[in-house]
Amino acid sequence: MDPNKPRPPRLADVTRLPWLLQQARGAGRAPGVPDVPRARGPLLPDPGIGRTAGMAFSRGFLPRQCGRGPREPAGGPLMSFARGLKLQPEESELGRGRGLHLRAGEPEVGVRKEAFVPGQESGSGHDVKLQVLGQPAASDLPEGMPKLEAEELAPSQVKQVRSPFCFTLVDCYSHNLSVHINAKSSCLKYYNVKQSLNLIWCWSGLSLVILQYSEPLQKKGSMGSPVPIGSNHIPIRCKNEAVFQYCVTFTPNVESIGMRFGMMREHRSITGNVVAFDGSILYLPVRLDEVVHLKSERHTDKQEIDIKIQMTKILPPSSDLCIPFYNVVLRRVMKILGLKLVGRNHFDPRSAVVLGKHRLQVWPGFATCIKHTDGGLYLMVDVTCKVLRNDSVLDVMNVIYQQSRESFQDECLKELVGSIVITRYNNRTYRIDDIEWSKSPKDTFTLADGSQTTFIDYYSKNYGITIKELDQPLLVHHPKERSKPRGKLITGQILLLPELSFMTGIPEKMRKDFRAMKELTMHINLSGEQHSSSLKQLLQNINSNQEALTELTRWGLELKNDILMTEGRTLPLEKICLQSNSFITSPDVSWSKEVVRDASICCIPLNRWSIFYPKRCAEQVEELVVTFGKVAGPMGLRLDRPIHVEVKDDRTETYIKSIHSQLNSEPNVQLVLCIIFGNRDDLYSAIKKLCCVKNPVASQVINVRTISQSQKLRSIAQKILLQINCKLGGELWTVNIPLKNLMVIGVDVHHDASKKSRSVMGFVASLNSLLTRWYSRVIFQMPNEEMISGFRVCLIAALQKYYEMNHSFPEKIVVYRDGVSDGQLKMVELYEIPQLLQCFKTFPNYEPKLTFIVVQKRVNTTLYLLGGNGHSTPPPGTVLDHTVTSREWVDFYLMAHHIRQGCGLPTHYVCVYNTANLTPDHLQRLTFKMCHLYWNWPGTIRVPAPCKYAHKLAFLSGQYLHSEPAVQLSDKLYFL
Incomplete structure (x- = not known):
């Protein structure tokens, strides 16, 4: 209010609602007095012009006014939400300017996303979320009269709302309107209009409650070239x-x-x-x-x-509360089609592909879920498969017994604990947590009704299975404590018979067999055309099955006959910068040739280094050293002859003693390079513990088989030298980053499934403007603890290191956080981000801008490039930031990498926090740029480089070191 403007004359009997005392902006009512809305204006005894910002009521005269327009009696009940003129009671249409007046006699309220307003064109489009509550308190107001109450709302959500129903729906005093309408209407109608206002209407005294509102999320970018995109989302129509x-x-x-x-x-x-x-x-x-x-x-x-x-x-029908029921309906439909539920996915054993040579079966199947996205309700279907082995756990145990009888039990635990098995009599999967050697199928257990039975009798009676091996031990599975649908709490342990439990997944031995993996990949990696054809075949099966259609129709669901087709964008190709050369990447975003022809940004001379190897591979070692000398020059690297240390055998103790002795006699050694036979995890772990924890020095471990193929030795030597340069502190390449004074952080957590040890968090932060210098830390946590409690420690150390190098702190910090599911996003927002913000208070007058982005690799969303040749793989840089994205967050899907085999599997990025005010284009371009900076691969990768570095660091520390690495290595990429 203008202080220089004269106050209007005070009317007689005008009060500030005495029972509210000083809380005139709240709501309240005296005994025997009609309900009063939250009002700031005076209570007028008779008609007049109410210059108020709220609603005014009189005991004998019941006017209704919202906004700053004229107040009139409620003879033929009107709801006047206007700044302009109100029309006559017999009319129900828009008033002049921003006004709207509706009759309240027989209300027909729009449900779904928008409110029904005939011909409505104005409004700011704020998104108002509503929820239906229970019966309101008894009201003395006449039937049809709205009752307004106040509810608390977070200050960050309180703004002025301009909607077709009112000019000031929520004011700036942290209150919210709860509108209780006692309506007699028995009809429920739906309208599609433009105003972004969600209404849920109930009859006979049920409530219409405005919970919160927010401005529409601005998540759509514009940079890049438009490209037609298909996705594995099938639109769903709700007819109920x-x-x-x-x-x-x-x-x-x-x-x-x-x-x-x-x-x-x-x-x-x-x-x-x-x-x-x-x-x-x-x-x-x-x-x-x-x-x-x-x-x-x-x-x-x-x-x-x-x-x-x-x-x-x-x-x-499109409410999020309905989605669990729709997913249950979908499971019934898949069962009708003859698919078997294994875990959370549905598979077709009738179409199994048998690989007899490798004793494997591949069951094709589908992972399905119904979800609500920015584009509406969709059924998301991903084509998946289950690799089953013909070997039972008992077969595996017999093989182990033949190979190592003395340490049979230890070897069984090492091989089996952590594995996933399937019991084919009920198609359920279990994780092996332990082996109960003292029990056998002859032991008894208690059934649900309290009776006792043996395992032999149980399987014979319920499944008709005769147990052959009566002295086999039992496998132990510890289920997570959870409630079953009928309220029963699942606790304790589940005992399984090895004879009836079959191994799943690809055997480790087979993973190392290139030809076997190539044969298997043909059946599990589908092209985009094969993937989309499988989805269309599933839709055809559903729509041609009358029983399946009936099941969907019961809940009013109707599936479209084709997948979603929309438009995405392809981001511009990036320029790769070396020491004295730069170039635009090729369409397949690979620069493996360029990076070995020109010098890297920073090359560290390798003057003192030692190479350890068994005597029988001396010839291969000498050939490798000679090749190093030939290829190092064009790459800008300079290295002297190494110190050759020949170990007498390949035992772990021999290697460790030799390395320790050499480091003591040559304290200035820059690199320890070890040549070993086979994939020796024990030896690899021992070498890394010595070189990363006890005697910090860069280390490289090479399998002799890798350097035994002379025709490939040159390219292998080039890759090894690039990796060594990184470990010494060198810098390979970068891209143009327009943001100045920027720090980019990558965070990931590693859980060791086979060992009940702590989880480990990897933290990697950039230290310079080129994003070529990195600082790393490791924090160990309690088992299965995903949320990072040590975030603050790592960030403070990184900021101090950044200040040492640049003599200033970063102005903008972008965090890429890997390994967070959708259900944990709120926890990250409420727990992890405050830790980061608290760090900044450690440094006086330091308030940087922060952007926090969650990286999700395990997504079922698939993208196809639509063209004349059908459905193919989208090119690198393809981004989709609408329709299939979340309604609650600023998010996007990005395919940064080149796919040579399979279909387009993007990475999902969710911006949880953004005070740096980076636009969607900034977020997408920066993320794509960061996918170019992983120095272990001369091309783009699926995730930003800091995330990949953090993953490598966490994996090394959790899988092999089991302790924090030495701080002397924290400014080098020693973990590559």
Whole structure:
């Protein structure tokens, strides 16, 4: 209000609502007085012009006014939300300017995403989220009169809203309007209009509550070339008007969940056949009376039970609360099609591909889920497969026994613990956590009804299986503590028979067999055309199966006949910068030839280095050293002859003693290079522990088989030298980064599945403007602890190191956080980000801008390039930032890497926090640039380089070192 402007004359009997005392901006009511909305203006005894920002009521005269327009009696009830002029009561249309006046007699309220406004064109498009609550308190207001109450809202969510229903819906005083409307209408209509306002309407005194609102997320970029994109999302249409939620109570109380289900089944004539019931909450696609009373008899004591079914919510069919039921319906449909549920996915054993030579079976299948995205409701289907081995766990144990009888039990634990097995009698998968050597199938266990039985009798009676090996030990699986749908808590352990448990996954021996893996890859890596054809075949199977269609129709679901087709963008190719040369990448984003023809940005001379090898591979070692000398010059590297140390045998102790002795006699050694036979994890771990923890020095371990092929030795030597240069502190290449004074951080967590040890977090941060110098730290955590409690320690150390190098702190910090699922995003926002913000207070007057991006590699979204040749793999740099993206976050899908075999699997990026105000184009371009900076591969990779570095660091520390590396190595990429 203008202080120089004269105040209007005070009207008689104008008050500030005395029972509110000093809280005139809240809501309240005196006993016997009608409900009063949250008002800041005066209460007028008779008609007049109300220059108020709220609503004004009078006991004898019930005007309604919202905004700054004229106030008039509510004779033929009107809801006046206007800044302009109000039209006559018999009219229901838009007023002049921003006004809107609707009659409130027989309300027909729009449900879904928008409010129904005839011809509405104005409004700012804020997204207002609503939720239906229970019965409102009794009101003294006449029927049809809205009751407004105040509810608290976070200050960050409170802004001025301009919607077609009011000019000031939520003011700047941290309150929210809860509109309770007592309507008699029995119809529910849906309208598609432009205003971004979500309404959920209920009859007969149920509530319409505005919970929060926010501006629409700006996530769509514009840079790059448009490209037609397909995705494995199938649009779903919801034909039902609503899904109805009811609260079910039993009097007297019925404890047994199973008995509750039985009683509800007795009343299918009332509830119908289509139900979703968890023991207390009932969901139906049909509307019952507001309160329904049913009678049942408890069979145990013949007690009559009163079942009360009371409506509590009416949900739009696209509500997130409905999605779990839709997924249950989808599982039923897949079962109707003959697919078997294994874990969370559905497979078709009838179409299994048998690889008899390798004793494997490949079951084709689908991973499915229904999700709500920016584009609406979609069924997401990913083509997957299950690799099953014909070997049972008992077969594997027999092989181990033949190979090492003395350490049989230890070798079995090492080989089997952590493996996933499938029990084919019920197609369930389990993780082996332990082996119970003292038990056998002859032992007994307790059934659910309390009776005792042996494992032999149990499998014979329930599955018709005769156990052959009676003295085999039992496998132990510890399920995560969780509740079953009927309320039972799953705890304790599950015992499995090795004879009936079959190994899954690709054997380790086979992974090292190139030809075997090539044959297997033909069946598990589908091209884009094969992938999309499988989806279309599934849709055809569903639409041609009447039983499957009926199951979908019961809940009002209808699947489109084709996958989603939309438009994405391809980002511009980047320029790679070397020491004295730069070039635009080729379309396949590979620069393996250029990087060995020109000098790297920074090359570290290798003056003192030692090479350790067994005597029998001396010839290969000498050939490798000679090749090093030939290829080093063009790459800008200079290296002297190494110190040759020949070890007498290839035992771990021999290597460690030789290396330790050499480091003591030559303290200035820059590099330890070891040539070993075979894939020796024990030897590799011992060498890395010595060189990364006890005697910090750069180290390189090479399998002799890698350098035994003379025709490939030159290219192998070039790659090894590039890697060695990184480990010494060299810098290979970079890209143009427009952002100045920037620090980029990568974070990942490694969990060792085979050992019950701590988890380890890898932290890597850039130290210079070229993003070619990196600082790394490792933090160990409690088992399976994903959220990083040591974030603060790492960031403070990185900022101090950055200051040492640049004599200033970074102005912008971008964090790429890997390994976070959708369910953990809120935890990251509430727990990890505050730790980072707290770090900045350590340094006086330091307030940098922060952007926090979650990186998700394990996504089921697949992208196809649409063209004349069908569905192919999208080119590197393809980004999709709409339609399939999340409604709650600024996110995008990016395919940064080149795919030679298979279909387009993008990486999902979710921006959780962004005070740096980076636009969607900035986020996407920066992320694509960072995918070019992984120096172990002269090309782009799936994730930003700092994330990959953090992963390599965490894996090395958790898998081999089992302790924090020496701090002397923290400014070098020693873990590559």
